[in-house]
Amino acid sequence: MSLTPYKSDIIQIGSLTMGGDLPVRVQSMTNTDTLNTASSVSQCIRIIEAGGELVRLTAQGVREAENLAAIKSGLRAAGFETPVCADIHFNPGAAEVAARIVEKVRINPGNYADKRASFIRQEFSDSEWKAELERTRERLMPLIKICTEYGTAVRIGVNHGSLSDRIMTRYGNTPEGMAVSAIEFLKIFRGEGFNRIVVSMKSSDTLTMVMANRLLVKMMFEEGMHYPIHLGITEAGEGEDGRIISAAGTGTLLAEGIGDTVRVSLSEPPEAEIPVARAIIKAVAGEAGRVKNPVAPLEKRRPGERWFPQVYTRERDRFNDESGAPYTGDVLTASPDELQATEGRQAYDRILNPVFNCDDPEQLAIEAAALLGRFFIARHPAGLCISNSGAVQGDALRRLAFSVLQATEARITRTRYISCPTCGRTKFNLQEAVRKVKEATAHLTGMKIAVMGCVVNGPGEMAGADYGYVGAGEGKVHIYRGTEAVLKNVPEAEALDKLLELINNDQARQ
Ligand code: SF4
Structure with missing residues (x-):
């Protein structure tokens, strides 16, 4: 691991500068329907007034991407110049529309050109691997051209649990797979002379998130790259637990000088994320908002050495x-x-x-x-x-x-919860569901239970959870055991009982 402190290049995202020695920026994401202009604009304003310096909205399809124009106009008409970011999964067409409208587009290498991981192992020979990378490059070219023309920034946002089949076959669902996935995309963008890039490695697991970011920095050093880094623990949950897990992972990296912008993902109103992100940055970096003397990453205790704090x-x-x-x-x-x-x-x-x-x-x-x-x-x-x-x-x-x-997974004494912050894809009251699931399962020490807003990204991003309660459309929930949906389209009113029944039956069989 390199001991040279990481210093990113400064980039421009609309009216916002980010990177270098600038204060670490704070941002959040809406959970409104992106087709609902009025509620999206209002929520963006609440985020901005709380101190958010960038707002992100989901654009799951071309219609949502097109409506970003109305949302951005609404914000500008209300006097807010804050840059807007579109969040894209699976849909290059939506990215290409959004890139003409907003200041930044987030894409996920796990599902932009490659097939999203299906957890079915496939083999890729070296020549097939190369051909797939070339196909990815071709798929990205229209977006790169549009972003170059419009001055739009791009976030290459890798998530643990949503890596592509191709990456999974060679690296598994690992920090290395995450970093390689990002580096492949960075090389394609850089090869086209495009450098207005932010990169992120997110996971709901603190150790994976920290390891992936350190590896990314090491690999970027080796490639002579210095792109700004966006930090965050995904699906951190809510309340004190969500704040503590976010602070532990993000604070560790900020202390090492890694990180140029922070988004805390809580299952709470998005504006509630902003003061938490600010407090994390302040705890580590003080009022300046950027650590002056980064510490070296700590080597982990030797494997096999007994440790029980x-x-x-x-x-x-x-x-x-x-x-x-x-x-x-x-x-x-x-x-x-x-x-x-x-x-x-x-x-x-x-x-x-x-x-x-x-x-x-x-x-x-x-x-x-x-x-x-x-x-x-x-x-x-x-x-x-x-x-x-x-x-x-x-x-x-x-x-x-x-x-x-x-x-920090140093010692597990409670149930661990993963829950997403929700977005325009969520079609049920997730905060209420989290509260009920937590109440009913608090005694299951050591078990990992996920409550996720949608079946599109939820199952992948809750990877590692023992059980999942995942929104599957209006009033419907899929219940997961590991990565398998064992009960589908359960009416929301019955879903908690079904989840508990499944856990109880599994435990009785052990
Ligand atoms: S899991 Fe689905 S609903 Fe939740 S934040 Fe991710 S995309 Fe949105």
């Missing part, structure tokens, strides 16, 4: 573990600033004892996860004791420590 409480100078036994090893006590400057070895096999001064539980959760995530992703500290001189005290600090361990 404990959560500690502090009584005066004594640290007790969960059984009440005192800890006699080394402790690293650090303020947030000292924590940000701490190198990995300093935390190795010690209790990490950050001391915050925060009265707001949400703020504290974000700050703690953003600063602590990298140590636990690298599996370094022997344990964690969070101290605070502000109003948040007692069991809330202990719970927060467990949440940081859960978010």
Whole structure:
């Protein structure tokens, strides 16, 4: 892994500059129907007024892409110059329409020209691989020409779980597959002299997202590329858990100097994402919005070495573990600033004892996860004791420590939820469904349950979940076991019971 801090080129996206030493930009995505101009414009305005510097809307078809013109006009008429981005999956035609209208188009290499992963292994010989890449280049050419002519930026947005069959056959659903997928597209765009590009590697899994971005940076260095990077954990869920997992993954990379724009994906109103993204950036980079002295990525603890981090409480100078036994090893006590400057070895096999001064539980959760995530992703500290001189005290600090361990998969003590932020494809009340599913399954420690808005992207992007509750149209839900839809088109009113029945039956058989 390169130790040279990554510094991206500066690019222009409409009225917004991004990259270099500029502050890390904040953005969000609407969840309205893109054909509904009035509600889309209103939601864009709410995002912008919350501090969003770019707004993205789904354009699943040509009609939605065309309606971006009305939405953009509505925004400009209301006095907002904020750049608009179209989110494209599967539909190059929609991308080519949108690229003439909006300032940025996001495409997914997993489904732009290649077939989306069907989880059925196929073989590609080297010559077939080359031919497929050439076909991809030809498929991208019209978009590259349009973007060049109109000055439109492109995000090459790779998602774990929506890699193409071709990439999956050679690399599997891995960080390497994600980075290779992006590099292939970057080379095609660069080969045509097109460099107004942002690139992203997203996953609902913190470790995969961090690894994929580090690999991307390494591969871009090797290719002499310095494109700005968009960071985010996908399907982060909602509430405190969604904030903590987002902060742990994004904060780790920002501390390393990686990341030029952040989108936090919460199953909440999109404008609620903006203050969370800002708080993550501030926790790591301060008011400047960009880390001045990036830390080196921490090497992970050697595989096979036993590691089981404990959560500690502090009584005066004594640290007790969960059984009440005192800890006699080394402790690293650090303020947030000292924590940000701490190198990995300093935390190795010690209790990490950050001391915050925060009265707001949400703020504290974000700050703690953003600063602590990298140590636990690298599996370094022997344990964690969070101290605070502000109003948040007692069991809330202990719970927060467990949440940081859960978010970094250092120690799993609860059910893990994946839920998408919703978009124009969602046809049911996902936030309500998440609430009900969480209430009914909170006892299933260690299980991963996904609640996703649509069957188009949901099943791929919840890869790794044990069970899925996936919207399949108006009032209908598919229930998944792993990647298989075992119950289809279940009426929404019965879907939770069916999901629980499936889990209970599976558990009874074990
Ligand atoms: S899973 Fe479907 S509904 Fe949810 S954000 Fe992704 S595309 Fe939109």
